[in-house]
Amino acid sequence: MSASEAPGAEEAKAKGISPGQAMRRLVQGDLSSVRVVLGLVVIAIIFQVQEPRFLSAQNLTNLMLQITTIGLISVGVVYVLLLGEIDLSVGAVSGLSAAVMAVLSVSHGWNPYLAIAAAVLVGASIGFLQGSLFSRFAIPSFVVTLAGLLAWEGALLQVLGKTGSLNINDPVITGLANTFYSATVGWIFAAVTIGTYGAVLALGYRKRVAAGLAEGGQLALIVRFVLLAALVIGAVTILNSDRGVPLAVMILLGFVVGMEYIAKRTTFGRHVFAVGGNAEAARRAGIRVNRVRIAVFMISGSMAAIGGVMAASRLFAVNQNSGGNELLLLAIAGPVIAGTSLFGGRGSVWTALLGALVIGSISNGMDLLSLSSAVKLMVTGGVLLLAVLVDAVARQQRQTSGRV
């Protein structure tokens, strides 16, 4: 950190990097996530001061359950944002898919797994249709999915019929959001998570060392591992002291981790980033840009359907409001608040989870304080604007310092 290390600097360069650099890289690499986590801490402090129940195990468990629907939908939205596009139909698609599942399960007595699969298929097909219209005819995704928003909301009313509401009683479907695991299962879950993460980090590091590319620095890896382990242990401890680790949370985390893997570690994910960064460059590199676009909209539709199934499970019903209200805007706002760029090519699937946490905490805290929905809407809008402002300022600073 000081100038006196000049003689050792070369050695440090050869071996890796100094602890100071490692810390800086850690912070820089995830600057927006760090900012969001700090924001979460501030939110928690504000609400905890006003209402001591906010950080209780029971409320935190409720919070986790409340964010699963938005989080799942946001996972798909992140992919669309990475392309630099937008999908305004996710709310309506989640409602329609859930309604299809409910009708098949309740009115037609379908096997619950088949009914859920049908809902996901509906979402994927809608994504395929919208993605094809967008890429084939070069209609802005904003317009295609706005048309979709209206049309699928109409379809939802149509599917639900005259009663406008269907109660779900299938135990498999309602179990999705209402199953809690015992403490033992929770700890096994924690151990597996931490162990896998450690193994992935260690193997990756060893491979880079073997190839002579070890420049990441062990310290940063150890810090990351300790942070994750502490987070997982803390979360499982809290959840276990209430009703246990909910199945819904495991499902959400599973999708976040899986889709993050696809985004960051596979050829397809790399191509999504490339198309979002410079579609013409991607095309010249031989990437089939339109296929990538259609696939991304299918992911978005499918994740919306999965989110809709989860919402129906929590509510034990599908009604005319399913997928409505501010669900759409919150599902898009979440990742943006947490640092996924609206302009494409930058972001991560983790921002779906982080953003849902921020939005969920605010909404949950204001509910605890029994604030009116007028106040809630204004505050949520203000937070979104603030987050985007911070992002825009950060972007400007990047540009003035030579980073585009």
Next chain:
Amino acid sequence: MSAAGTPLLELEGVSKRFGPVQALDRVDFAVSAGEVVGLVGDNGAGKSTMVKAIAGINTIDDGVIRFEGEEVSISSPQDATGLGIATVYQDLALCDNLDVVNNLFLGREEVAPGFGRASRQLDEVKMEHETADLLSNLAVTIPSLRSEVGTLSGGQRQQVAVARSLLGEPKVVLLDEPTAALGVPQTKQVLALIRRLRERDLGVVVISHNLVDVFEIADRVFVLRLGRSAGNFTASDTTEEQVIGAITGLGDRDKEAQPTEEKR
């Protein structure tokens, strides 16, 4: 070096018409292995049209293209790439949000062995290794291979774009205005890189407006004017004035290298 044998790439009587505009009119052109040819001409002289014809973006109306002595038809960019013709466009076609390694391997990523196509991991280590090898072979220095391309200087970006074109092991490289908008030291870097391409025995075609740069690296200078060949000079025994004369069509009466087509 091997300019004595058959040229690597040869155009004979190539014409291209866009509606009423005769963009290329019976152009003869050749580039050999280990040779740098500067392609110069005024705006609208047909330089870009010619490069696009070779790169497969435009198909030619008339004439013959030969590659390594064989007559070939190039009707798509894939045809050109398949033959071993790489093109580096002026606008670079890099993704600013991806790092150097990812840009180099974009569209031809290495994946780790395993089963299932979708679930296979990108082999970042292998790609980074090959990138480091390639760049050090070319003596290109970039602070970190993992820095985003958007953070690099214009010269570094140009070098990344050129290095990228070499991954497919091409035999001919077309460079469209490689030094446009670069500062002096960066231009020097890029010119040095072009010399290393020649040392690798590639045929290099450099389009440029900057005659100083062209004379610094080119073995031969090929001039287009109004879609026709207007001169084919050996760089070492030609003056800038002669080339300018050929470009503008003024004061070229006493020039010996005037091609016969010019007079029909």
